[in-house]
Amino acid sequence: MAEPLNLLGFRHSVYTRIARMGLIETGLTATYVEANPFAAEPDPVLAAMTPLGRVPVLLHGDFVLTETAAILRYLNDLGPKASLIPTDPQSAARMAQVMGIVDAYVYQPLVRKVFSHGFYQAAVGEDGDSAIVAEGLVLSQAPLRALDSIAAGGLQLGGARISLADLHLAPMMDYFVRVPEAADLLRHYPALSAWWHEISNHPSLRDTDPFPDQ
Structure with missing residues (x-):
């Protein structure tokens, strides 16, 4: 994994926490960037990554991924630990x-x-x-x-x-x-x-x- 991972999230967001758990369970690390989806004015960092205004957002080099379920599956496929997706x-x-x-x-x-x-x-x-x-x-x-x-x-x-x-x-x-x-x-x-x-x-x-x- 040559490119670094970055995770945009809001510290109290339950979905951000899910993504953070995913990083731990898959043996990966990411640089965390706080982004407020509830700000009165759109958070410029978040707005630059997604028009949906939701967190978390995962960045892997030039690859930008939203939706927590998709992020979990990507981390699962990327990480060095055993898969968290059942085989049967x-x-x-x-x-x-x-x-x-x-x-x-x-x-x-x-x-x-x-x-x-x-x-x-x-x-x-x-x-x-x-x-x-x-x-x-x-x-x-x-x-x-x-x-x-x-x-x-x-x-x-x-x-x-x-x-x-x-x-x-x-x-x-x-x-x-x-x-x-x-x-x-x-x-x-x-x-x-x-x-x-x-x-x-x-x-x-x-x-x-x-x-x-x-």
């Missing part, structure tokens, strides 16, 4: 399914609603909205039930080796359970709770925590 078709399909569920159904209720208004706003000195937290907890139940069923099936979220699915979900779950009501809700999903008990102490999750003292 059903496990690989379940991995892709989990990642799709996370992006389509998990991020908004668990992170943008429950975590943002139940933890993050207070952490940055702003007021959260308890009604949005309550709404997020209701909307979280369907994706949690779906993921619990997958974890119970044994092909993903609980195997002997982690996959890209674990990296995609774990930071979001870590944010979610920082809200006490969310941690209580998770206990209703035993297979998913067992997965979280195992993954919550994983070194790459712990080492990328943007709120280590909270």
Whole structure:
């Protein structure tokens, strides 16, 4: 790998954290560049790389890559460590399914609603909205039930080796359970709770925590 890797991200972004976990798990290093996707005026560094205004962005020489799932797969193929993509078709399909569920159904209720208004706003000195937290907890139940069923099936979220699915979900779950009501809700999903008990102490999750003292 002659060209250096650079990662543009926002330090509190759950998707940036996923990419940082991906770097650790694949044995790669990247120069990190902070870029604020929420700035009132578009961040010039971010705007120069993507018109979408989202993080993370991976730069590998002249190659620019957005979308976290794509970044994880690229790092997996590039890195020197063992692949984080299962070799058998059903496990690989379940991995892709989990990642799709996370992006389509998990991020908004668990992170943008429950975590943002139940933890993050207070952490940055702003007021959260308890009604949005309550709404997020209701909307979280369907994706949690779906993921619990997958974890119970044994092909993903609980195997002997982690996959890209674990990296995609774990930071979001870590944010979610920082809200006490969310941690209580998770206990209703035993297979998913067992997965979280195992993954919550994983070194790459712990080492990328943007709120280590909270």
